Amino acid sequence: MAMTLTNELPPEAPVVAPDVTLTSLSEEVSNRVLMERAPRWWGVGFGISFALLMVLIIQLAWLFINGIGVWGVEIPVAWGFAIAEYVWWIALASGGTIVSALFFLTRSPWRSATNRIAESMLLSAAPCAGLMPIMHLGRPGLFYWLFPYSNVMGVWPQMRSPLLWDFVCLLCYILMSTMYYYAGILPDLATVRDLAKTRSKQILYGILALGWRGSVAEWRNQRVVYAIMSAIMAPMVISVHSVVGLDYAGGLTPGWHDTQFPPYFFFGAVISGTAVIIMLTILVRWGYSLQKVLTEYHFNAMAKVMLVGSLMLCYAYVWEAFGPLYGSDVADKTESYQRMFGFTAPLFWSEKILTVVVPQLLWFPLVRRSQLLLFLISGGIIVGMWQERFMFTTASLEHNYMPSYWGHFYPTLWDWAALAGTIGLFLTMFFLFLRFAPIISLAEVREIIEQEKPK
C-alpha cells in the first residue's frame, strides 16, 4: 500500500492511450454528438437539471414580483447569497479559462483533451454569475442603465466605481469566452458535419461549421488567432476576478478593505475552477466511455493544479488572519475574531478543512489518480469555496464598525432556491453542450496522437 500510495506516474505515461487513432478518436467523440438517442444517464441528469432550472424560473418570478425582501438580506447584511454566489460562479468560470488559456500558453499536453470541458463549463457558469447581480438589483429591469448610452435623462454611469468595472469585465468576459470557444471548436464542428448521417444534422452542423475545410490557410489563421487569444484570455481572466475582488476591497467595511483581495479571489478561482473541471471530467469520462482519451495523466496534472491552488489559498488565509492581528484597527480585529470564533465559526473552520487541509492529500500520487477520492475532494472544495464566499460576504457586514449596528444573516427558502436554480441553469447548459458539441478538442488531441506515435 505504501508503495502504491507514493508511486509517481511514470514520466513516459501516455497522455492518450496508445491504441487511440485519428479514426477512432474522431468517430467516438462525434458519435456521442450524433447518436439518435441520448444515453440514459444523460436523460436522468438533464431531467434533474431541468427541474432545478424550473426552480430558478419560479424563484425569479417570485423575486421579481415581490422584490428582494423575499430573501434574507436586510440591514445590516445587505449583501447575501446573491453576491456571494456571484463571486462563486465567476470563480468557477474563471477556473475554466485558466485551464484552457493559461495551460495552452505553457503547451501542457494534458490541456488538449480537457480544454473543451473547461470551456463548456465556463460558458455554463458565466450566465449564472451574470444573473446573480441582476437578481440582486432592486429594480432588475433597469440593469441596462449600466451601459454608457445616450439617453433622454442625460444620466451616465459612474465610471470610477468598481461595480461598473465589474459589469464591463463580466460582459467582455462572456463575449470573449464565446469567441474563444467558437474559434477552437470550429474544426471539430466540421468533423461532426462530415460524419453526420441525417439530413437535418448535416445542415445544422454544416451551418455551424461555417464551411470549414481544413485548408492550410484556414489552419494557419486559426492557430495564430487562437494562440494570441489565449495570450489575451489568460491576463483577462485574472483581471476579471481581481475586479470582483475590488468590489469588496473598495468598500470600507472591516474585513473587506484589504489590498490582498484581488489575488486572493484569483487563488480561489484556480482551486474551485479546477475542482469543478475535475468533477465534470470524471462525469464525461464515465458517461461517454472516454477512458482512453481522458487518462490518469490528465487527472494527475489537474490534481497538481488544484493542490497548488490550495496552497496559494492557504497563503491568502494566513495573510487574512495576520493583517488584522498585526494592524491596530479595533474593528478589523473584532471582525476577524468574530469570523473565526463567533456566529460564523462552524462555517469558517469547516471551510478551512475542506479547501486547505483535505486537499493536502493530493501530495500522494495515488490520491491524484483515484477518481473517487478526486471526486470527493473536488466536491468538498467546491462546497468549501461556497462557504468561504458566503462567509466573507456576510461576516464582515455582520460586524461593522458600530456594535449597535451588528446583526446576523439568515437565508430564506428563496435564497436556497436561487442557489439550487442557478445550479440547475449551469447543469442544463452543460448537459446541452455535452449532447450537441464535441466535448473533446479533436484537432488538438490529433496532434497529441501524432506526437505520441512511435517514430
Added chain:
Amino acid sequence: MKDLFGIIAVFRTPDEVTSAAMRLRQSGYRAFEAYTPYAVEGLDRIVDSGSKAFLPLLMFAGAVLGAALAYWIQYWDEAVNYPLNVGGRPYNSWPAFAVSTFEFMLLASVTAGFVGMLAASGLPKLYHPIFEAHAFERASRDRFVICIEATDPRFNADSIHALFEQLGAERIEEVRA
C-alpha cells in the same frame, strides 16, 4: 458533365502529405491546396497561404482602437458630458478608467482576431467545390488530402494522376462541380 474543379489525392500520414506538397511545388504547380485534420507543421511554408503578419497586426490594431474608444467614452462621460465631483478627484481620473479601458481593449482585440480569422479564411462559406469529392470527407478525420486545381497553368490530368500514384496516394479522384 460538370466542369473539372481539380484532382485530389488522399494520403495516410502527415509526412506523406508534406513531401507530396513539396514535390508539387518543386514540379512547378502553384494552384494546389492541402486539407488536413489538424495543423500539420511546416505545410504552411510549402502551400501558399497568404501573409503571416496580417492577423496579429489586425488584433493589435483592434486593441489600440478599442482602448482609445473605451478611454474616450469614459473621458467624455466623466469629464465633459456629465462631470461629477467625487471626493475632489480630477474629472479625468485615468487610474479609475484604466480597468474598463483594459477590458474593452482586449474585447476589441479578440473580436478583431475572430472576425479577421474568418474573413482571412474566406469563411463563412457554406459551399466549396471540394465538398463534391467523396474522398474529402475524411480530411476532417484521419486523412490528408491534396487538391491540384484545374486553374493551374500546368494542369494536365494524366500527368497529375501519374505523379500522385508515384507519391503513394491512397486514393485519387477527379472533383467535378
